[in-house]
Amino acid sequence: NAGVMQNPRHLVRRRGQEARLRCSPMKGHSHVYWYRQLPEEGLKFMVYLQKENIIDESGMPKERFSAEFPKEGPSILRIQQVVRGDSAAYFCASSLRIAGAQETQYFGPGTRLLVL
Amino acid sequence: AQSVTQLGSHVSVSEGALVLLRCNYSSSVPPYLFWYVQYPNQGLQLLLKYTTGATLVKGINGFEAEFKKSETSFHLTKPSAHMSDAAEYFCAVTSNTNAGKSTFGDGTTLTVKP
Numbered sequence: 001n002a003g004v005m006q007n008p009r010h011l012v013r014r015r016g017q018e019a020r021l022r023c024s025p026m027k028g029h030s031h032v033y034w035y036r037q038l039p040e041e042g043l044k045f046m047v048y049l050q051k052e053n054i055i056d057e058s059g060m061p062k063e064r065f066s067a068e069f070p071k072e073g074p075s076i077l078r079i080q081q082v083v084r085g086d087s088a089a090y091f092c093a094s095s096l097r098i099a100g101a102q103e104t105q106y107f108g109p110g111t112r113l114l115v116l
Numbered sequence: 117a118q119s120v121t122q123l124g125s126h127v128s129v130s131e132g133a134l135v136l137l138r139c140n141y142s143s144s145v146p147p148y149l150f151w152y153v154q155y156p157n158q159g160l161q162l163l164l165k166y167t168t169g170a171t172l173v174k175g176i177n178g179f180e181a182e183f184k185k186s187e188t189s190f191h192l193t194k195p196s197a198h199m200s201d202a203a204e205y206f207c208a209v210t211s212n213t214n215a216g217k218s219t220f221g222d223g224t225t226l227t228v229k230p
Contacts, residue, residue, distance in 0.1 A: 004159070006159075033217075033218075035218075035220075040125075040222070041222050041223075042120075042122075042206055042220035042221050042222040042223050043160070043206065043208075043218075043220040044220070045217045045218065045219070048217060056217060058217075059217075091159060091160070093160075104162055104165065105218065106162075107152075107159035107160040107161070108159050109157075109158055109159045110157075110158075110159050112157075
């Protein structure tokens with residue numbers, strides 16, 4: 001039973017390029033969460049999605065960042081025109097139902113983005 | 117609103133010594149509290165969680181944590197540290213009104229000396 005999969009594990013981009021981060025949730029999970037971890041900091045919530053719906057994007061920067069979770073395929077976090085400040089580890093988590101008391105979020109290994 | 121404060125960004129203990137990692141939270145509604153461990157270049161692994169009921173929660177690898185509402189704390193302990201416990205530990209809080217959105221502390225790096 002595979003866990004949460006993220007790819008690529010490492011991504012290097014030059015300023016101004018686009019970064020696409022993929023997340024495949026655990027089998028049967030329909031809730032996906034994206035977090036960003038800056039160096040020496042904890043994880044910061046970005047967005048919560050269900051299939052074909054963005055439920056909460058209150059942690060997403062207003063510009064350049066977007067996320068989707070299509071009916072088929074992985075969830076995608078897209079960063080356009082990357083800047084050096086986007087360098088971070090991006091983690092995806094999934095849960096069977098909405099995460100809270102009864103549901104645990106299972107985390108992927110993360111994608112480490114480096115912007116040159 | 118909810119927040120988490122982890123006191124001490126770095127904790128160092130000797131092998132066999134008590135591990136104590138501190139976590140204080142703030143939440144306007146009943147909280148659900150979590151401890152995660154992160155090894156280098158890996159994702160987060162759940163150690164334990166408090167939802168309701170017994171305030172002393174036992175987790176994996178011999179860790180436990182006690183929810184103290186009066187102190188708004190959820191400190192993580194382990195009686196005897198192993199070298200393999202060296203990692204970064206994160207405390208997190210969520211609630212029914214913030215379901216899906218966990219708030220994490222900044223983490224505590226645990227070093228275990230031989």
